[in-house]
Amino acid sequence: MTIDPERVRKTYEQLKADAEAGGYHLNPDEAWTLGLVEGLLINEDRYGYWACPCRLASGNKDEDLDIICPCDYRDPDLHDWGACYCALYVSDEVLEGKRPLQSVPERRPAQCPKAGPRPEPAGGIRLWRCRVCGYLCAREHPPGVCPVCKAKRERFEPFVLPPSALPGP
Amino acid sequence: MDKPTRQRPLMYGLSTCGWCRKARTWLEERFGEGGFDLIYVDLLPTEEKIKVMAELRKYTPSPAFPMVLADNECIIGYREDEYRRVFGA
Numbered sequence: 001m002t003i004d005p006e007r008v009r010k011t012y013e014q015l016k017a018d019a020e021a022g023g024y025h026l027n028p029d030e031a032w033t034l035g036l037v038e039g040l041l042i043n044e045d046r047y048g049y050w051a052c053p054c055r056l057a058s059g060n061k062d063e064d065l066d067i068i069c070p071c072d073y074r075d076p077d078l079h080d081w082g083a084c085y086c087a088l089y090v091s092d093e094v095l096e097g098k099r100p101l102q103s104v105p106e107r108r109p110a111q112c113p114k115a116g117p118r119p120e121p122a123g124g125i126r127l128w129r130c131r132v133c134g135y136l137c138a139r140e141h142p143p144g145v146c147p148v149c150k151a152k153r154e155r156f157e158p159f160v161l162p163p164s165a166l167p168g169p
Numbered sequence: 170m171d172k173p174t175r176q177r178p179l180m181y182g183l184s185t186c187g188w189c190r191k192a193r194t195w196l197e198e199r200f201g202e203g204g205f206d207l208i209y210v211d212l213l214p215t216e217e218k219i220k221v222m223a224e225l226r227k228y229t230p231s232p233a234f235p236m237v238l239a240d241n242e243c244i245i246g247y248r249e250d251e252y253r254r255v256f257g258a
């Protein structure tokens with residue numbers, strides 16, 4: 001399956017602008033990055049969502065939620081390896097040539113723990129946490145799209161700030 | 170874990186993955202296009218996919234792509250150093 005190059009290019013430009021706006025960087029190797037964007041679009045047509053191009057998706061969105069691009073593992077991999085697992089995103093150090101780009105070991109657990117609401121501690125302030133980038137917000141409902149990393153609403157999880165974390169009176 | 174036994178190298182990959190593309194190119198340069206076998210797991214029908222993943226779990230508890238099988242060897246991820254060690258440059 002191949003995707004119309006025009007669609008790949010447009011998506012690439014949009015993704016690049018979004019990445020830069022959020023403080024992220026796409027891999028500057030354009031041929032590489034365009035190849036991955038095409039992979040994302042193939043997966044969009046195939047599964048209905050942006051399953052990670054370098055991982056085998058189940059096709060069941062609930063099971064694949066953690067590997068919808070940008071995946072839950074991007075930020076820790078950027079920190080530890082200078083790139084996400086697919087090397088679609090790279091760190092500042094890699095971008096500036098201060099660190100070589102190398103292949104990244106898989107950090108997704110083989111047996112994926114079922115994503116779902118975690119037990120909530122009692123009391124404290126209820127927040128929403130973006131599982132992709134850690135963005136926190138104190139609204140009644142999570143935003144439709146994360147303002148930092150553009151992850152969709154379903155990637156937010158409840159997060160309770162314990163009373164002990166709050167400044168005293 | 171079992172060890173693969175095979176004459177021809179066999180690569181399992183994903184058709185959408187950049188590292189798999191690199192691995193394929195490496196193997197093509199080393200063995201020629203017909204010199205190894207290649208299976209894109211994401212393109213298989215669901216039943217086949219399940220069978221293949223069960224097969225791969227014989228060699229590793231956590232299969233990832235590209236995965237190259239050769240005689241007594243199972244190389245996971247794009248690893249040029251490993252390819253050179255196993256196949257010679």
Ligand code: SF4
Nearest residue numbers: 052069071084085086
């Ligand atoms: S951010 Fe995650 S899902 Fe997206 S390309 Fe990189 S590894 Fe794959």
